[in-house]
Amino acid sequence: MGGRKSKGKKSLARRLKEYKDARQRRSVSGPFICPRCGRKTLTIKKGSKRPDGTIKITARCPACGVNGSVFMKYSPIFKAVDYYNFYVDLVSRGEKVAL
Numbered sequence: 001m002g003g004r005k006s007k008g009k010k011s012l013a014r015r016l017k018e019y020k021d022a023r024q025r026r027s028v029s030g031p032f033i034c035p036r037c038g039r040k041t042l043t044i045k046k047g048s049k050r051p052d053g054t055i056k057i058t059a060r061c062p063a064c065g066v067n068g069s070v071f072m073k074y075s076p077i078f079k080a081v082d083y084y085n086f087y088v089d090l091v092s093r094g095e096k097v098a099l
Ligand SMILES: [Zn+2]
Pocket: 034, 035, 036, 037, 038, 039, 061, 062, 063, 064, 065, 066
């Protein structure tokens, strides 16, 4: 019984890399409809929560070159689509969002 454990053991470095890869994949969501070019190529990347309770959202569209970051209040119930809506709302209101 004890033999099975060592067989599937991965090195710590490898496990850490897989963990980081998985996290990175999770933090990027999409694609969504780009508010500038209308193509469904916009991705939303969530940054980590900051000490002041905000989170950095980066919206990227490889089709037209949108690359904007906004800070918004972090909420554990918000999903990427909520941040996307927030971003689109800012853009539609003409807020100064780097596009
Ligand atoms: Zn675009």
